[in-house]
Amino acid sequence: MLKMVDVFSDSPRSYATLSYTDITMVKATQGTWYVNPKCDVDYQAAKKAKKQRGIYHYCEGGNPESEAQYFYQNVKGYIGEAVPAVDWEAGSNRSWGNTTWVKRFVTEFHRLSGVWCLIYVQASAISQVANCSKLCGLWVASYPSTDWKSWKIPNMKVNTYPWATYTIWQFTGDDMDRNVVNTTIDGWKRLAKATKPKPAEKSKKSEWKKKTGTFTLGQSLEIHKSPHIESDSIAKLKKGDTIKFDATLQGPKRLWLRQPRSKGYGYIVAKDKYGKLLGKLK
Structure with a gap:
């Protein structure tokens, strides 16, 4: 003591x-x-x-x-x-x-x-x-x-x-x-010493990055109207299908790809919330 x-x-x-x-x-x-x-x-x-x-x-x-x-x-x-x-x-x-x-x-x-x-x-x-x-x-x-x-x-x-x-x-x-x-x-x-939890850092705002390439699906996925997993589906693609994309977005959980379409854009998940790649990127 x-x-x-x-x-x-x-x-x-x-x-x-x-x-x-x-x-x-x-x-x-x-x-x-x-x-x-x-x-x-x-x-x-x-x-x-x-x-x-x-x-x-x-x-x-x-x-x-x-x-x-x-x-x-x-x-x-x-x-x-x-x-x-x-x-x-x-x-x-x-x-x-x-x-x-x-x-x-x-x-x-x-x-x-x-x-x-x-x-x-x-x-x-x-x-x-x-x-x-x-x-x-x-x-x-x-x-x-x-x-x-x-x-x-x-x-x-x-x-x-x-x-x-x-x-x-x-x-x-x-x-x-x-x-x-x-x-x-x-x-x-x-x-x-202080025990107060440190304030959580503000998450950086997700931004689209211009990048072109192709994505070949490793499983069946949907093309969405917006880059949100709950947004409406535009189309359903099967394993092995390939899309072209012109931009990427690393969101809080998922990596999204932007697909140019005849009327605007569609969006597809390339990596899930665990960071797992859902196909092949080129």
Whole structure:
């Protein structure tokens, strides 16, 4: 497991670069009005010290989409290298107890960034965020006592249901917020990366290419009124028949040939949707 410390504006600046920790999680924003003035100071110090980084938002329970947008606008420069998290607790949170708020927040943040937030919550309140268990990792707070001032991992059972386990466990919160992280450095880096599917590339518009030749059918086929397999048939040809064509069209699935006729054109499939040639081209 990795060791992580989480810091905010009143934390000693030295916490961001502790020699024995692997990750520094920095408070970035709160509500839609507050940006931690020490956020980038601690973030850049941790980065220089070669720590893995995280950034988190403290919920005030206003409109969840607005808070997610505020968080994103203030941390988008860190997206891709820092793991984002949302801090859901009772203090200063007018929506505490609402079981849909956090899901709306993380969904909006994911829409904007492509990254799913970790969710910080005390073990006794996991039910408030349980509907996020298939989307987000869990950062659970569960202490053996209020004065556990050690990096020694407590021997205690931690509730994570419906998560199978935690991604982060915060086990002290008095003199320092100590955490253990249930992944590797590579795993942490993966959590920071976007999971939003890349937009599908626009398919190139199919265009006719002027090309003359002959096509000898390897099976019975139809001449169509237009280059669509469902279009009306002009004629039915048998295996061994040969047609002349003056242009080709590679459509999304099939290769079409254009046959000059006394009244306009006819169209025949030369390759099927699997790329199989249906005759002999010359």
